[in-house]
Amino acid sequence: MNDVDATAPGRLVLLTTSHRVAPGQLSWPAWQTLREADQVLCADPEHPQLPYLREAGVQVELGAPSGRDLVDATAGGRTVVYLPPGGGAGDPAVTDELARLGGSGRVAMPDLELLPGSYDLPGARLLDLVQVMDRIRAECPWSSVRTHEDLAKYGIEEMYELVEAIEEGDREAIREELGDVLLQVVFHAAIAEGDPEEPFGIDDVAAVLVAKLVHRHPHIFGDETAETAEEVRANWIRLKGVEKARASVTDGIPPASPALALAAKLAGRARDAGIAVPPAPQHFTPTDEHSLGDHLLAEAAAADAAGLDPEAALRHAARRYRTTIQSTESLQDTP
Structure with a gap:
């Protein structure tokens, strides 16, 4: 411990840590302050850092000090480190009292320092998401019995809502919809973890x-x-x-995709593989997205007027084209 200088102002360090960082992984300034302190106080006997501090030879006194207790402990130029309960970001009762004491003008206050002992890394809030999802999965009557099949339709809906937010350029909506898509991933992973045969x-x-x-x-x-x-x-x-x-360039393209997306994906794969794509209609050549959209809309309207389902018609055509691609590949592989 440091020699006490009765004339020096005391120093009170509130050491905060992140529960998203493994206990014991403290910053160098935190370890240095802990080792040099005259006194280290902790209000929580279950504080996650305690075993690691003791292992490092740091003496920690347990108790529930008030703000005034901490101020008094720094008398005579002493350095006192206080670990708030739970290893979290602070102790509101203590910090509020310290603020009142400092604002009163009647108490000689020590130098106050808030020292982060650990910092959240990028992506740390994903750990919170996993913990929240695990609790919901365990305790919610609805969520606890959901299956992959139950959630499949929601995944599709959330992706469409994300696409809509992107197309509208709504940044706040994009952030929210990305969260909803992420929820589907975490939810499915929580379900998979409980699988009795192939958990992950x-x-x-x-x-x-x-x-x-x-x-x-x-x-x-x-x-x-x-x-x-x-x-x-x-x-x-x-x-x-x-x-x-993959034996075919068509492998991995879900046949249940929306018809237009299915057709475009098949054509793109075929073009990359040097396989012929359906010829463009002679009466129309798209020049930009606007003209193409109007053309497709007109075709859909004409199909509806004729009593035909344009989605089904294009899906059937795309699947026929898929068969054509696979046949072409078979011929190319024949010696």
């Missing part, structure tokens, strides 16, 4: 995604070079094909 959790989902992203970006994490967006896309398609061991 959110960490497994993240691990697979990280491995996939690293593998598909060899120009960043490996030795390959890709200087243009086109080269990056070509690498992505090639590596994805190897990963999935």
